Structures are given as C-alpha cells and as structure tokens.
Amino acid sequence: MARAVSTRRKIFFTALAWIVALLLFFPILWTILTSFKTEQEAIASPPMIIPSWTLDNYFEVQARSDYFRHFLNSVWISVGSTLIALLFAIPAAWAMAFTPTPKTKDVLMWMLSTKMMPAVGVLVPMYLIFRDTGLLDTVWGLTMILTLINLPIVIWMLYTYFREIPVDILEAARMDGAILWKELVYVLVPMAVPGIASTLLLNIILAWNEAFWTINLTASKAAPLTAFISSFSSPQGLFWAKLSAASTLAIAPILVLGWLSQKQLVRGLTFGAVK
Amino acid sequence: MATRESRTIARIMMAPSVIVLLIWMIVPLALTLWFSFQNYNLLNPVVTFAGWLNYQFFLTDPAFAQSIVNTLLLVGGVLLITVVGGIFLALLLDQPIWGQGIVRILVISPFFIMPPVAALIWKNMLMHPGYGIFARIAEAFGQQPIDWFAQVPLFSIILIVAWQWLPFATLILLTALQSLSEEQKEAAEMDGANAVRRFIYIILPHLARAITVVILIQTIFLLAIFAEVLVTTNGGPGYNSTNLAFLVYRTALLSFDVGGASAGGVIAVILANIVAIFLMRAVGRNLDA
Numbered sequence: 059m060a061r062a063v064s065t066r067r068k069i070f071f072t073a074l075a076w077i078v079a080l081l082l083f084f085p086i087l088w089t090i091l092t093s094f095k096t097e098q099e100a101i102a103s104p105p106m107i108i109p110s111w112t113l114d115n116y117f118e119v120q121a122r123s124d125y126f127r128h129f130l131n132s133v134w135i136s137v138g139s140t141l142i143a144l145l146f147a148i149p150a151a152w153a154m155a156f157t158p159t160p161k162t163k164d165v166l167m168w169m170l171s172t173k174m175m176p177a178v179g180v181l182v183p184m185y186l187i188f189r190d191t192g193l194l195d196t197v198w199g200l201t202m203i204l205t206l207i208n209l210p211i212v213i214w215m216l217y218t219y220f221r222e223i224p225v226d227i228l229e230a231a232r233m234d235g236a237i238l239w240k241e242l243v244y245v246l247v248p249m250a251v252p253g254i255a256s257t258l259l260l261n262i263i264l265a266w267n268e269a270f271w272t273i274n275l276t277a278s279k280a281a282p283l284t285a286f287i288s289s290f291s292s293p294q295g296l297f298w299a300k301l302s303a304a305s306t307l308a309i310a311p312i313l314v315l316g317w318l319s320q321k322q323l324v325r326g327l328t329f330g331a332v333k
Numbered sequence: 334m335a336t337r338e339s340r341t342i343a344r345i346m347m348a349p350s351v352i353v354l355l356i357w358m359i360v361p362l363a364l365t366l367w368f369s370f371q372n373y374n375l376l377n378p379v380v381t382f383a384g385w386l387n388y389q390f391f392l393t394d395p396a397f398a399q400s401i402v403n404t405l406l407l408v409g410g411v412l413l414i415t416v417v418g419g420i421f422l423a424l425l426l427d428q429p430i431w432g433q434g435i436v437r438i439l440v441i442s443p444f445f446i447m448p449p450v451a452a453l454i455w456k457n458m459l460m461h462p463g464y465g466i467f468a469r470i471a472e473a474f475g476q477q478p479i480d481w482f483a484q485v486p487l488f489s490i491i492l493i494v495a496w497q498w499l500p501f502a503t504l505i506l507l508t509a510l511q512s513l514s515e516e517q518k519e520a521a522e523m524d525g526a527n528a529v530r531r532f533i534y535i536i537l538p539h540l541a542r543a544i545t546v547v548i549l550i551q552t553i554f555l556l557a558i559f560a561e562v563l564v565t566t567n568g569g570p571g572y573n574s575t576n577l578a579f580l581v582y583r584t585a586l587l588s589f590d591v592g593g594a595s596a597g598g599v600i601a602v603i604l605a606n607i608v609a610i611f612l613m614r615a616v617g618r619n620l621d622a
Contacts, residue, residue: 072430078422079439082499085454086442088466092458101464146353149346157343165351167613172358174609176557178581179602182594183364185585206357213350267447269560270578274586284560288449291456291564298457298464305450316445317438324508327501328546 086309093302100298115303123286125304132282132308134197135272136265139204140212140258146205147212148254154213155220166217173210177270188275195277203275204265212261215326219253256322259315266312283308362602368595375589387596391584397597399572400580403487407494407576408555412548414495419502419547420540424532426503427510444500448560455493456482456565486566486574493561498554502547509543510536542615549612556605577601 080087092100093116094109119125154162184203185194193199223246231245269284276285287308290301316323372383391397426437443451459466460481468478481489513536521531559578562568568575568583575583581601585594 068429068431071425071428072432075425075428075430075436076432078425079436082496083439083442085451085459085496086446088458089450089454103464103469105466105469146350150350153343153346157339159340159343165347169350169354171609171613172354174553174605174612175358175362176578176598176601176605178557178559178578179598179605180361180365181581182368182585182591182598183361186364186591187361206353209350209354263445267445269448270557273449273560273563274582284447284449287447287453288560288564290453291449291567301453301457305454309446309450312445312447313442316441320437320441320504323441324505328505328550 086313089302089309090306092299093306095299095302097297097299100302115299116307119300119304119307122300125286125307128281128283128286129307131197131280132266132284135200135204135282136262138197138201139208139265140261142201142205143209143212143261144216144254144258146209147216147257151213151216151220155217155223156225166214169210169213173207177207181274184271185274194275195280197280200272200275200280200282203271204268207268207271208261208264211264211326212257215257215260216253218325219257220250222253223249256319257326259319260322260326263312263315263319365595365598365602368591369599371592371595373591375591383592387592388599391593391596391600396572396575396580400575400577403572403574404556404576404578406487407491407558408552410488410491411495411498411555412551414491415498415502415551416544416547418495418499419506420544422499422503423506423510424536426507441500441504443496444498444504446497448497449564451497452490452493452561452564455489455496460489482566482574483570486570490558490561490565490574493565494555494558498551501551505547506540506543509540513539545615549608549615552608553605553612556601556608577604 091107091109094111094113095106096110096112096114099106099109154166188194188199193202227245227249231240266282267284269288272282272284273288276282281289283304287301287304290297290304369387370383370385372379372381372386422440426433426440430436446454457465460479462468462478462480462483465478467481471478479485517535518531521535526534557578558576559582562574562576562579563582566574568579572580577597578601581594581597584590584597588594
C-alpha cells in the first residue's frame with residue numbers, strides 16, 4: 059500500500075458518505091422515531107424530531123388487531139418454509155457438489171429457471187387450487203408455496219458453499235481409516251455448517267419479506283405481517299404513529315438478521331455469479 | 334471417484350427436490366395455459382371453450398398497452414437510478430473513510446424492508462401532500478407541495494422501488510470493485526491517467542460483468558412489482574400506475590375473470606422468459622469458470 063491518503067481527502071469522503079448513508083436510512087429512522095410519538099406529534103408542523111417516547115402505539119396496535127398473531131404467522135411461515143427447503147436442498151446440493159456428472163450443470167440451470175417464472179403467471183390456478191383444497195388463508199398453504207419459490211435459491215447457495223469444501227480432506231480421513239458415518243459427522247458437517255447457516259439466514263429474510271403470495275392467498279387468520287401491514291393502505295383518522303409502531307416491529311428482526319448476513323448476501327442473491 | 338453406486342445415491346438424494354420443482358413448474362403453468370383458452374368467470378358456473386378470445390380481449394384492452402408501457406418505465410427507471418446511483422455509492426464506499434462498517438449497514442438497510450412497509454412509509458410520511466416531509470420542505474422554500482400519487486403516480490412508485498433496490502446494486506458493485514487489484518490501479522496512476530480516464534478505461538470495464546448481473550436479476554424482480562402498487566395507488570389514477578402484474582391480479586381477483594387473467598399470466602411468463610434466457614447465459618458462463 060504505497061498510496062498515502064491525505065487526511066483532508068479522507069475527511070471529505072467521510073462526510074459525503076455519511077450524508078448519503080443517513081439520507082438513505084432516514085425513512086427507516088423516521089419510522090422508528092414516529093412509532094414513539096403521539097398521533098398529534100406525528101403530524102406536527104414543523105416536524106418534531108425527538109418523540110415523547112410513548113409506548114402507547116405498540117399497545118394499541120396489539121389491542122386493536124392482535125398484532126402478535128400476525129407476527130407469529132410471519133415467524134412460522136418464514137422459518138418453517140426455510141427449514142423444509144433445507145431438508146430438500148441439503149441432500150440435493152450435496153450430491154451435485156460431491157458427485158458431479160455432466161448433467162449437473164443442466165439440472166442446476168433448470169432449477170434456477172423455475173425461479174424466473176413470474177408469480178402472476180400462476181396466480182389464477184394456485185388461487186383456485188388453494189380455494190378448492192381449503193388451503194386458502196392457512197399458514198400451511200403459504201409455507202408450502204414459499205418453500206417452493208425459494209427452493210432453487212437454497213439449492214444454489216448450498217451448492218456454491220459445498221463446492222468449496224475440499225474433497226482431498228475426505229481422502230485424508232479415509233487414509234486414517236475413518237468409516238463413512240464418521241467421515242460425515244467429524245469432517246464434512248463442521249465444514250458445511252457455516253454455508254448452511256448463511257443460507258438459512260438469507261432465506262428467512264426473503265421469506266419474511268415475500269409480498270405477493272402472502273397478500274393474495276391470505277385473508278386474516280393466516281395473514282403474516284406483509285398482508286397485515288398492507289391493510290393499512292386505506293387509513294381512517296389519525297394513524298401514522300400506529301402504522302409506524304406496526305412497521306417498526308415488522309422490520310426490526312429482519313434488519314438485524316440482514317446486518318448479520320450482509321457478507322453472504324451478494325453471493326446468495328447472485329447465485330454465486332459475483333463473489 | 335464417482336462410481337456407479339455413488340451416482341445412484343446421488344440421484345436418490347436429488348430426486349425429492351427435482352420432483353417437487355417439476356410438479357411446481359408444470360402443473361400450475363399447464364392450468365394457466367388451459368384456463369387461458371376458456372370462458373371462465375368465477376361468477377358464472379358455465380365454462381366454455383374460448384379459443385384465442387381471451388388473448389384477443391386482453392391484448393386489445395387499452396389497459397394492457399398502458400400496463401406494458403408502465404412496466405417498461407418502471408423497470409427502466411428503477412434500473413437507471415439504481416445502476417448509476419449504485420456505481421456512485423460503490424465508488425464512495427470503496428474510499429478509505431471513518432466508520433465504514435456503520436455507513437455500509439445504513440446504506441444496505443432499505444433492502445431488508447418488506448415492500449408494503451417501504452411503500453407505506455414513503456406514501457404517508459414522506460410523500461403525503463399535507464403532512465409529508467417532502468411537502469414540509471417544499472413549504473419551507475415557499476413552493477407548492479407536490480401531490481405525488483395524484484400528479485406523478487408512476488414516478489413516485491419508481492422512487493420507492495429504487496430506494497429499495499439501490500442497496501442491492503451498491504453491494505454487488507462494491508464487491509466487484511473490491512476485487513480490482515491495487516496494482517492495476519496504481520499502474521494506471523503511474524502512467525498518468527487521471528481519475529476520469531481511470532474510471533472509464535479500468536473501473537467500468539471491470540464492473541461490466543457485475544452491472545450485467547445487477548440489471549438481469551433486478552429485472553426479474555422488477556417485472557413482478559406488486560405490493561408497492563397495491564398499497565400506494567392501487568394502480569390508479571385510472572390505469573396510470575398499473576403494471577402487468579397488477580393488471581393480471583386485477584383481472585383475476587377483482588373481476589373474477591379466470592380466462593382473461595390466465596391469458597395475461599401467459600403473456601407475463603413469456604416476457605419474463607425473454608429476460609431469463611439472458612440471465613441464465615450470464616450465470617451459466619460463470620459456472621464453467
């Protein structure tokens with residue numbers, strides 16, 4: 059590193075970067091602040107920056123609409139669909155990474171192509187199937203759909219991770235006389251866990267924020283937060299602070315997960331095309 | 334290493350995933366195709382064969398032409414903002430600055446906001462013509478506030494979606510930027526290339542691949558934008574902010590026209606496939622490397 063960075067230059071770029079970053083983050087920050095305001099404060103002119111830190115909005119949202127049930131629906135659907143997808147994907151990705159055949163690439167590309175199908179293309183039949191089988195507005199139905207739409211991404215992500223596990227290490231273990239299940243438990247599993255963990259994290263984020271099927275296939279009982287928050291689109295009376303409280307709770311857990319998984323994000327979302 | 338036995342095991346391990354994806358891909362799509370040739374309305378129990386009528390009606394509906402234009406404007410507008418903004422932000426974040434980790438976290442955060450929340454935050458707290466922050470800023474400068482969703486509905490949605498996707502573009506371009514070797518940059522500097530020339534002849538070509546990936550992946554998602562339209566404008570005023578995805582939804586679940594909506598769905602699938610072919614090539618090429 060021969061380039062000496064002048065302090066003045068660094069101050070300039072730091073200031074610029076912070077201004078841009080804060081502008082981009084502002085809508086989120088403002089929502090969080092507004093959630094602690096009274097409804098009058100939320101629409102005050104000039105805008106109030108520091109709220110009175112009331113928690114009433116949170117209690118009221120819960121009391122009026124059983125918020126926690128929708129929150130739990132989101133948790134069930136996103137975590138459930140991710141775990142089921144992993145159950146299907148781990149063996150498949152494992153087989154493709156460690157026993158590649160000339161056809162492996164075609165299979166992977168085909169799986170990815172199922173992800174390209176736009177949801178509206180199959181909205182009508184899925185809606186009718188759900189209606190006729192009683193899956194409409196059920197957590198199970200949505201979990202199934204989200205498992206299917208995210209399965210290709212899960213397989214791809216796992217595949218790119220598994221492919222990086224050196225096969226030599228297996229041979230070394232075999233030389234030492236390890237038998238198959240020991241190979242698996244002591245050598246491969248510890249190396250595969252980080253990849254599985256980041257896949258799990260990214261997929262929970264994607265499933266939590268999915269807002270096409272969750273809105274169209276639920277009414278109220280099984281509605282996760284995406285569908286619940288959408289019902290705020292036609293407001294009655296003062297509601298900004300309450301909307302903000304509902305929104306803050308809906309985005310907070312996933313923001314934290316997102317920050318934790320930011321390193322894996324690029325790789326996961328580009329199917330390994332950019333690392 | 335791959336013996337016949339291990340290949341059999343590999344096939345068994347892959348089978349469940351392949352089978353469920355096969356069913357998921359074929360059954361609903363076949364049904365959509367089938368419905369698209371039927372006169373089928375949920376309010377009318379009689380279903381008859383329609384031939385190409387559904388396609389004829391859907392394609393000649395003025396709303397269809399508008400929805401295609403809107404879809405293209407939406408995808409194009411968001412791509413323009415996110416790619417240009419993303420390059421700028423990636424270059425900025427690549428500089429040595431204080432608090433880089435926190436800046437990075439702030440910048441990528443919008444990506445994790447679920448679409449209905451993002452849209453409602455913008456609709457109510459920023460773009461509201463009476464109480465929104467933008468209106469307050471306009472008033473402070475003595476200007477008439479813009480009624481965003483009435484005057485420029487599609488542009489407003491473009492802004493919201495661009496805000497959500499800018500972090501994605503930034504993050505991917507930043508990752509690509511950081512793989513550019515220091516030596517290469519230094520060599521160019523020694524040769525007396527100024528910042529602009531370095532950007533055009535070294536950085537931009539290096540980013541070309543990442544930009545392609547950003548454009549293709551975003552296009553897949555942007556073609557399907559739905560929740561943002563639903564909670565802000567509901568496609569209006571008129572059809573001014575209705576995109577293809579929203580039009581299909583409207584035909585299916587609001588007009589109960591299964592046949593017409595299916596025809597629209599088939600058209601959406603065809604459009605997405607054209608993009609998909611390009612994306613698969615880009616990703617597939619990397620698989621060999």
